[in-house]
Amino acid sequence: MPINKIAVGTPGEASHPDAIRAAFAEFFSMLIFVFAGEGSGMAFNKLTNNGSTTPSGLVAASLAHAFALFVAVSVGANISGGHVNPAVTFGAFIGGNITLLRGILYWIAQLLGSVVACLLLKFATGGWETAAFSLSSGVSVWNALVFEIVMTFGLVYTVYATAVDPKKGNVGIVAPIAIGLIVGANILAGGAFDGASMNPAVSFGPAVVSWSWTHHWVYWAGPLIGAAIAALVYDNIFIGDGAHEPLPNNDF
Numbered sequence: 001m002p003i004n005k006i007a008v009g010t011p012g013e014a015s016h017p018d019a020i021r022a023a024f025a026e027f028f029s030m031l032i033f034v035f036a037g038e039g040s041g042m043a044f045n046k047l048t049n050n051g052s053t054t055p056s057g058l059v060a061a062s063l064a065h066a067f068a069l070f071v072a073v074s075v076g077a078n079i080s081g082g083h084v085n086p087a088v089t090f091g092a093f094i095g096g097n098i099t100l101l102r103g104i105l106y107w108i109a110q111l112l113g114s115v116v117a118c119l120l121l122k123f124a125t126g127g128w129e130t131a132a133f134s135l136s137s138g139v140s141v142w143n144a145l146v147f148e149i150v151m152t153f154g155l156v157y158t159v160y161a162t163a164v165d166p167k168k169g170n171v172g173i174v175a176p177i178a179i180g181l182i183v184g185a186n187i188l189a190g191g192a193f194d195g196a197s198m199n200p201a202v203s204f205g206p207a208v209v210s211w212s213w214t215h216h217w218v219y220w221a222g223p224l225i226g227a228a229i230a231a232l233v234y235d236n237i238f239i240g241d242g243a244h245e246p247l248p249n250n251d252f
Helices: 017-047 055-077 086-094 100-124 141-164 174-194 200-210 218-239
Strands: none
Touching (some): 017 055, 017 200, 086 218, 141 174, 141 218
């Protein structure tokens, strides 16, 4: 990947009205996604009196996250590109589709959206804890790291294929559907092992509210590595040196 595709951005970019609107879109999309996704897990715990995870609970979590992410990406797509994930933003930066400064603005908005969603859930449920992501018994940090790398690779590869690639054509609503489906499928694959985050912000909110940071680095390192690999692979093999098309409404 030619280094000239990566851009830092201009000093005034972070305060540009379009960038501010895009950040707000990321904030609200993340709030919607985390509230529904994390909330579904809390609802399962209430229905089962904090019972052990069951196959039906895993399917419910998968569906809740898939549906919520489909909506979250759809409502933000025309304003911010509908990243709803710091790993997706990082992958877009690696591919030269967003500047560093705008990416940092997105990250701040995404992390805040996740924290606010978890605080709202804690208040709405009468003080129930938003459980932080953790490793299942017998799963090492290296097992989890590989899971997060591979699952996030699949997610960001899907984002590139359906939303970033200038040759994608008019896929319309296909992109949010495909993105939601790959996340739901990955939760079915990895949820029983490490929770299947694929999204540092989704892990960050519950960790802040519950103040539980055990193995938290895995949920940053894995998704960011997987996103970078996906961006480099797709950009170099399928997009090449041709013209880049930025994510919707991202003016770089």
